Amino acid sequence: MSTTTPEYDYDIYDSRSGVAIAAVSACLSVAFTAVALRVYTRAVMIRQFGADDWAAVVAYLLALASGLFVATNVMFGHGKHLAYVIQEGIPLWKYFRHFYISIVLYNGSLTATKLTFLLQYYRILGGTGRMRKAVIVAFVIVGLWSVSQLLVVIFTCSPIEKFWNSDLPGTCIPNLPFWYINAAGNIVTDIIVFLLPLPSLTRLNLRKGQKLGLIGVFSLGFFTCAISVIRIQYLKLSTDVTWDNVPSSCWSIGELCSGITCACLPTLRPLLAKVIPGMSIHSQSSQQKYYRRSTGRDFSNASRLKSTDENGSSRGIMYPEDLEMQSDNGSDKEIRIAVNRQDGSSNFNKDSSRSLDKLRLGLNTTVKTEIKVGTPTHGAWSQDGYPRGIEVKRDFITTTRES
Template identity: 60%
Template sequence: MSTTMLDPSAYDSRAGVPIAVVTVCLAVATVCVAMRVYSRAVLIHQFGMDDWAAVIALLLAIGSGSMVASNTIYGAGHHIAVVDQTLLWKYFRTFYISIVLYNGSLTATKIAFLLQYYRVLTTKKMQNIILIALAFISLWSISQLLVVIFTCTPIEKFWLGDAMEGTCVPNLPFWYINAAGNIITDVVIFVVPLPALGSLNLRKTQKLLLIAIFSLGFFTCAISIIRVQYLHLSDDVTWDNVASSCWSVGEICSGITCACLPTLRPLLSKCVPSMRSPSGNGSSGRGYHQKSSGRDGTSERSRAKTTDSMSGSSRAIIYPEDLELQATDSEERPNQDRLVGLKDTLGSGSQYNGARDKLGLRPTVRTEVSLGSPHLGPDWSSQLPTEGHMKISVKHDFTMTKEYKDSNR
């Protein structure tokens, strides 16, 4: 019996690399999604469709990463010459599952980004652009996912190879096309909101910070570009595929993390009270009131939290990611100017009210009465003066909000 002598380097192993990469990347993504869920569901009670998409993306990423890490059992990270040949079909089956889950996670992440933009950027022009991008990118991503699932006919041929009759889509042309399409759609996703973010009615520092957070998505694009060079695999697939698999896990986890970062302002404000005021000064007495459109399921409980407290804190807290960002002045002012002109012409009677309703504008008057010092404790009645004068302040807030019709109500 003859034996083949292998070079000592053939016994090298880097099986620990995918395990370490998967552990770190999934840990970061999981923490970010958990903080997002806590911020959106617990702190502000506005858990919406974009949040569900982020959770689904994470679950699919965990599945894909688990397949990448567990594939070391079947030879991943070792040279194919020293891998038990009876395990190779299990290696390719696990590899197939990881590819399907990878594409599913990418699809859910892209949808999460676009649904988040649709919730936050409420101007009609931006929402139309986002809907077009959502339709195009969703169709592209779903089509790629279907091609991956049915890359071989029958599907089992992917891991059984020549042992089963059938046909398969050539890997290299498809993988390159898939990677190029993902890079293009990623760039589109991260570019779409930047012009709108630049026109927001926020302080310059807030605006720059918000743009910077959204621009972190280009880091995901960079990972996608780097990953392309590792798609070409030699016959030593169990060794070569380590780098490609690691970059794939890093790509989906980076996308999930970037999608979650803009939603963490409520949690940061809870930990750092100075971030609660829109002006960046926690002691500021000026607040803002945002009327929810009801599109994301805002509850009365969450709206009630925006009322004044008697501890001297800000009357209301708005967060850049959760305020359904107000339209630019150029879009809202025409209706307001027309309303003022109608009032001058029609007076304040029923004709004016009807015209106002057609414009979708609603006035809101809120009256607040403060008695005595705003720093009175729980036993406030014992602290009231028995003689002399007591200070009573009455504050009126008049706001004009645009009404959005909700067919579900």
């Protein structure tokens, strides 16, 4: 009795499991670096760890879990031809169970990433009523869409186990066109999220170069949209699902990591200013001297700081890094800043921060450079652990209130 072996137009022993592992490892490493730097900057440097930072951490942990399920699924045939998997007797239900869990975690991470952006916008751009309302509306729309898609993915089959065990009685939502609808909706909500801050950024009272750089950083999110568009063409899988699913899963993890990285980049300016001093413009001011304890304070933490120019006019002084954003909403601009002051004394008192108030700026607002930070002394460090005699020049904003 002779047996015949099915013939295929490909080598069933081909494998691209290594591609899946390499892609997942590379993407997750980049995202981990961005999140770790964000956590260090926000929690250690400026001590302003907030809801958007927690959302970024949650988004990464979900992306990490999704990536791990994609990578470990190679044990059950991911990256191999289905014919090889069947020939080797690898249980397909284990492959599809890992596949299901990775999809759920993918949608959870995507939801957390979008919420990270929106919470971040509310924190740094929520100083004006118009922007605050826009962020809240976007939060409701994007939140409802993302949560609804997450629930649909979780309960795509009834019972849930039918997703990986087709022999069970029950029903499942067809993968197509649901995956296309899900992808298209995510792209639309991504565009809404990434377009939302641009009008406010264009109205910031910053120099042109600073403004363009800031807009460029926030616009990097559109790179995630491009990845989402590319991913769509890989959603349709043939019967050789274990082989065809490699590009789709890799682009999915890449999409998550790209979004998380882009969400973290705007928060890293204080760290970059510390690591690369050349980012600051050097000069000196003979007026009052200030010690900047931290940068990138939130709108919720603010203090009033004033100085007097050579003509005796009262001026408000703030640093772009401390203020993070300045919104322009008509003729009256409301800014909140957080700066600790050192009144020429040799020792810095940790409890000497000014009371937290709002600083309303008038029409005469200009951006200048050349100030001196710190009190010039010969001692390198104070007993409190803060540096002395270090001249740090920063851009600053001066305002003259009309009487």
